[in-house]
Amino acid sequence: MRDLGRGFGYLMKGQRWVAQHGKQYGVGLLPGLITLLLYAAALVALALWGTDFVGWATPFADDWSSPWTGLFRGFLTALLFALALLLSVITFTAVTLLVGQPFYESLSEKVDISVAGFAPESGLPLWRELWISARDSLRIVLRAAVWGILLFALGFIPVVGQTVVPVVGFCVTGFFLVEELTAVALQRRGVEARERLALLRGRRQLAWGFGTPLAVAFLVPFVAVFLMPGAVAGATLMARELIGEDGPDDDPRGPAAGSADASGPGGQASATGGRP
Template sequence: MRDLGAGFHYLLKGQRWVARHGKQYGFGLIPGLITLVLYVAALVALGTWGEDFVSWATPFADDWSGPWQGLFRGFLTAVLFALALLLAVLTFTAVTLLIGQPFYENLSEKVDRDVSPDGTAPESGLPLWRELWISARDSLRIVVRALLWAVLLFALGFVPVVGQTVVPVIGFFVTGFFLTEELTAVALQRRGVDLRARLTLLRSRKTLIWGFGTPLALAFVVPFVAVFLMPGAVAGATLMARELLGEETRDGDDESDDDSDEWTLSGEPGS
């Protein structure tokens, strides 16, 4: 339970950090806004032509009589749109981070410098194109894993009682884990931590990860909200990544830009 609270603390701490650094927050909004426009356009297109697509994909139902054809195709259309929404939630962070790689790298570095005892930030030393390639490749791998979970949970959703109670809760925990992986990847990739090592690291502190990612997953159900929380989520994930790696972190005042001389291990948030 302590780790759950600590994870949520990092989520709030990241939001407070960007609130105190308005310029970084403003730049951090740009990728999310671009992604939101693209996703809204795709969902509008699906809402407009989804029924036609289902009709094209089910020619065997053309000769069905009575209400069965309409009920069947209406159900498939609803399922298609529901899956599209789920896919949008699962991939929004990955796509936004890919589009905003330079923005979020800069933001994450500034967070590191702000809280690092020596005022420095780790650098990957890789050219931008290489960082983009690694980010895209790893994001695709995570999206595939997330989709497999999504399909499993969607199928379990048809189980009476359990599908309407337990499965949605599990779904938010799973989504929260993958969201956190994508967000911490900004800081961890800069430190040379590859995908396999990142997953091992996050699994070793699951309750901390759930405390950070699950509330975020609940908020990210509304993509418009996700746009405004994304910069703070990147900042908070950077702070949490320092704890996961056991890095020393300056314990400044969350509410101001006071440069405190006190230092604590990042494993003691808010001490």
């Protein structure tokens, strides 16, 4: 149970870090705003033409007697929109991270520098990092979509669907959010997707403590935009513990970048150092 509180603590530390670094916070808002506009446009289009789409997809109901045609298609339209909302919550982080890869990469590096005086590098060209990020994000989105459809279907079970399933849904969504967010820092350290998943499965409560409250907050799109920079910062701090770079109680402010322990050749802190 201690890991639940520790995970939530990393979420708060990340928000505190961006609050103390206003420039990084401002830049980190841009990808979320772009993604929010794209998702809002898609949902508005679905709201306007969802009924027409359902009518086109269910020609067999044209000859049904009234009111069954309207009730059936109305139910399917509501179901389609609810599923779209669920998938929006689940995929928002993955798409935002993909859109904002350079921005969040820079933010994550700044967090590492503030803690240890240097930031590990993957050594890969930008196009390669973007390809890996897109590939891993697609895998996460597909797994999340499967879980989303399954949980949505289970939601129709009386009592269980209205009590247990929502809780499980938030935990699953939170875990996927953490997997996506920690990928920013872990990918720079050469940790592959399969290894990242194994690390998080070994610390599920830590992931839930960080990701579950974030998943609840992300139900409000504008909140998701404003929390994303801090979520990336907090996930970077948590990633350091996952791979053993920091202890659970280390101060996220870390040593000063110019301290003797964090300095590179010539007494200057290295902002792009290799692995610790």
